[in-house]
Amino acid sequence: MSRAVQRRAPRVPTxxxxxxxxxxxxxxTLVTAFxxxxxxxxxxxxxxxxxxQQTQSTIEARIETYISMLRGLAGLxxxxxxxxxxxxxxxxxxxxxxxxxxxxxxxxxxxxxxxEDLDELVASVRAQGQPDFQVWPAGPRDEYxxxxxxxxxxxxxxxAIGYDMFSEPTRRAAMELARDTGQPAxxxxxxxxxxxxxxxxxGFLIYMPVYRGGRTPDTLEERREQLIGFAxxxxxxxxxxxGIFGTRTDPLVAFEVYDGLEPAPEHLLHRSPGFRxxxxxxxxxxxxxxxxGRPWTLHYQPRVTFESxxxxxxxxxxxxxxxxxxxVLFWLIRSQVQARASAxxxxxVRDDFFSVASHELKTPLTVLLGNTQLLLRRxxxxxxxxxxxxxxxxxxxxxxxxxxxxxxxxxxHSRIQSGRLVIEPxxxxxxxxxxxxxxxxxxxxxxxxxxLTAPDAPLIVNGDELRxxxxxxxxxxxxxxxxxxxxxxxxxxxRRGDRAVIEVADCGLGIPADELPSLFQQFxxxxxxxxxxxxxxxxxxxxxxxxxxxxGGSVDVESHEGQGxxxxxxxxxxxDVRP
Ligand code: ADP
Numbered sequence: 001m002s003r004a005v006q007r008r009a010p011r012v013p014t015x016x017x018x019x020x021x022x023x024x025x026x027x028x029t030l031v032t033a034f035x036x037x038x039x040x041x042x043x044x045x046x047x048x049x050x051x052x053q054q055t056q057s058t059i060e061a062r063i064e065t066y067i068s069m070l071r072g073l074a075g076l077x078x079x080x081x082x083x084x085x086x087x088x089x090x091x092x093x094x095x096x097x098x099x100x101x102x103x104x105x106x107x108x109x110x111x112x113x114x115x116e117d118l119d120e121l122v123a124s125v126r127a128q129g130q131p132d133f134q135v136w137p138a139g140p141r142d143e144y145x146x147x148x149x150x151x152x153x154x155x156x157x158x159x160a161i162g163y164d165m166f167s168e169p170t171r172r173a174a175m176e177l178a179r180d181t182g183q184p185a186x187x188x189x190x191x192x193x194x195x196x197x198x199x200x201x202x203g204f205l206i207y208m209p210v211y212r213g214g215r216t217p218d219t220l221e222e223r224r225e226q227l228i229g230f231a232x233x234x235x236x237x238x239x240x241x242x243g244i245f246g247t248r249t250d251p252l253v254a255f256e257v258y259d260g261l262e263p264a265p266e267h268l269l270h271r272s273p274g275f276r277x278x279x280x281x282x283x284x285x286x287x288x289x290x291x292x293g294r295p296w297t298l299h300y301q302p303r304v305t306f307e308s309x310x311x312x313x314x315x316x317x318x319x320x321x322x323x324x325x326x327x328v329l330f331w332l333i334r335s336q337v338q339a340r341a342s343a344x345x346x347x348x349v350r351d352d353f354f355s356v357a358s359h360e361l362k363t364p365l366t367v368l369l370g371n372t373q374l375l376l377r378r379x380x381x382x383x384x385x386x387x388x389x390x391x392x393x394x395x396x397x398x399x400x401x402x403x404x405x406x407x408x409x410x411x412x413h414s415r416i417q418s419g420r421l422v423i424e425p426x427x428x429x430x431x432x433x434x435x436x437x438x439x440x441x442x443x444x445x446x447x448x449x450x451x452l453t454a455p456d457a458p459l460i461v462n463g464d465e466l467r468x469x470x471x472x473x474x475x476x477x478x479x480x481x482x483x484x485x486x487x488x489x490x491x492x493x494x495r496r497g498d499r500a501v502i503e504v505a506d507c508g509l510g511i512p513a514d515e516l517p518s519l520f521q522q523f524x525x526x527x528x529x530x531x532x533x534x535x536x537x538x539x540x541x542x543x544x545x546x547x548x549x550x551x552g553g554s555v556d557v558e559s560h561e562g563q564g565x566x567x568x569x570x571x572x573x574x575x576d577v578r579p
Contacts, residue, residue: 014341018334025329029322037315044302048283051253052300055245056287059298062244063206063291066104066233067184069095070208073107073231078214083109085128085149092151103243104233105194105203106157108150109210110165111229118144135162145175145229156194160234163193171205177293178207179227182216186292189259189267192234201236202269204259206292208232237269245272251303258297261288269296274303355414361407369404372397412543413522421543423464423550427574430459430468430500434493437472447486450476454493459500460574467547468571474540475504475567481534482565483508499553500571507564516557520545528561544569 076091077083083091092107113121118135125133125148135146145166150157165171174187185207192203207230209216209223217223237257245251254275258267263286271277281301289296376397379385385393415421431454438452461468472491479489487507494501511519515526523538525531541555548555552572559565 014337017337018330021333022326022330025326026323029319029326032322033315033319036318040315045283048253048300048302049285051251052255052285052287055251055253055255055300056289056298058244059241060289062101062103062240065101066235067206067208067292069101069107070184070206070231070233073109074208074210075214077109077210077229077231083149085125085130088149089151089153097152101243102246103235103240105192105236105239106150106152106154106234108147108157108160108232108234109229110145110147110232112227113144113146115140115142115144121146121148130161133162135164137164137167139167141167150234156192156196159196160193165205165232174205174294175207175230178209178230180220180223181293182209182211182223184208184292186294188294189237189269192236194234194236201238202259203234203236204269205232205234241270241272253300254303255298255300258299259294261295261297263297263299275299275301351414351417354410355418358407358410358414361403362411365400365404365407369397369400372400406537409537409539409543412546413539416543416546421546421550423467423547425462425464425551427460428463428465428468430461430463430502430571431455431493432458433463433465433469434472434491434502437469437476438491441473441476441480445480448480448483448489449487450489450491452491452493455495459493459495461500461551461571462574463551463571464547468551471544471547471569472502472504474544475569478540478567479504479506479508479565481536482506482529484534487564495573496570498573500573502569502571503566505564505566510561510563510565511557511559512561513559516559519557520555 073091088109095101095107097104097107111121113135122133122135135144141164143166145164147160147163147165150160153161166175168190170188170190174185178185187205187207189202189204191200192205195201195203209227210229210231211217211223212226212228217226241257251272251274254272256263256271256275256277257269258264259269260267279301283302285300287298287300289298372393375393379390379393412421434454435452438450442450476489476491483489483506485508490503490505492503492505509528511526512528515528518524519526520541521538522542524542525536525538529536545555548569548571553570555567555569557565557567
């Protein structure tokens with residue numbers, strides 16, 4: 001490997017780059033997936049909590065509405081304890097329960113009766129158009145509580161008329177609580193007496209105590225003494241929740257409701273559609289709800305529709321596409337790295353070949369050149385060859401010289417590539433150096449005129465005479481070569497501050513503007529040149545730039561295609577002659 005290539009070799013092996021990119025992009029995919037998952041989890045959790053809150057508020061609001069209705073009903077009886085059945089029905093009918101408050105089984109009134117007043121109550125209710133009315137279950141008790149009114153009086157509710165709820169311990173506990181506190185009280189889970197069909201639902205009741213005189217008495221004794229009955233509502237739990245949520249076609253949460261604080265199967269009031277008791281979701285939430293003084297436990301879980309939210313569905317797509325993109329990227333970069341490696345290998349082979357070939361050519365060429373020039377000198381001295389033979393020898397000399405220049409160019413190129421092109425600077429008068437080159441070239445010109453404009457005073461630079469002469473010779477050779485129709489070539493030399501500026505201008509083919517930036521690259525030849533007519537290797541300007549740069553100078557070009565070109569070399573003047 002040449003030194004130039006060694007210098008440019010990156011520290012990280014190029015072959016490792018695709019793997020580093022693969023690892024990096026896979027890592028990026030993972031980090032993105034992780035952050036999307038975390039954000040999705042948090043968003044889902046928030047959404048779910050919001051849904052749960054809404055569901056819970058809806059339940060609370062609806063139960064509050066039922067309790068308000070019960071308070072209203074209790075007020076009705078407190079105002080007038082002789083409400084007739086017709087009046088009661090009219091009152092409940094105007095509430096439009098089934099339409100406006102679906103979910104309650106009805107509104108009722110259960111009257112408290114002392115044993116001695118029982119017959120009178122039965123007689124009075126029967127007289128209001130219910131000839132079969134009786135208080136049940138039969139049997140002697142300290143006090144009776146008979147359901148006297150229950151609307152709407154449908155098939156189920158008819159079954160309940162006359163029922164003494166106080167005779168049943170669960171209901172009685174709630175009735176006593178309501179009576180003693182003066183507040184609405186919900187019962188624990190019961191099976192309503194209205195459950196006359198095989199498909200039974202869990203149920204519960206809410207009681208609102210009605211006291212004689214209307215207001216809630218202050219003391220417990222008074223409350224127990226002055227209780228005349230209960231406004232109450234029986235609820236079939238499934239009907240209640242379907243009534244509340246019936247309009248929502250696609251709820252995102254499912255829930256089950258337990259009476260009390262212990263979620264045991266025997267306390268289950270309701271399980272909403274879509275609830276999966278066997279599924280344990282990380283989002284699940286358990287809440288409690290106070291329903292008329294009684295705690296309920298609610299278990300919420302996301303429905304299937306909720307869990308497959310966009311973010312969670314995106315995740316596998318993200319991981320798969322991220323991995324695919326990483327692999328494609330890896331493949332692309334690896335192909336590029338491989339292509340670059342083979343291109344670099346090819347360039348190395350080419351450079352090595354040039355280097356070896358030009359070295360091998362140089363020795364016989366030098367001998368050939370030496371002998372040809374010897375021959376030329378002898379011919380001009382002795383004049384013993386015919387004119388034709390003289391021309392043959394001149395052609396040999398000319399072509400050998402050309403060959404020599406080509407081989408030199410190749411050698412220079414190979415030296416630049418391997419960092420071996422070094423200049424040996426010494427004080428040098430540029431005016432004299434340029435003049436020598438111009439004088440050397442001028443006699444061979446047929447179609448061109450070569451002028452030199454230079455200051456009288458010397459322009460001293462610290463330069464390598466041979467290398468700088470090579471630069472000027474090459475620029476003038478190009479000016480001649482790329483002005484195939486002849487014309488003037490002007491070489492000017494001037495001092496600008498602490499710099500010497502040498503310009504070589506021709507009126508030849510010029511260079512297309514868009515190619516100017518590439519002109520000093522190795523092996524570059526402009527597109528307006530026909531290589532069959534004007535030969536060249538595209539090495540000259542490359543070598544010129546290297547030599548001028550090594551002198552601390554610069555080279556550039558101005559050109560207009562079809563009008564000519566001006567190459568400008570700027571070199572720093574030697575220190576002792578600077579102003
Ligand atoms: P070569 O002359 O062997 O092609 P150079 O490196 O000297 O290589 O020049 C590179 C290219 O720059 C040339 O092929 C030519 O297209 C363009 N060029 C150089 N000098 C001139 C000029 N005086 N006029 C027009 N084009 C030029």
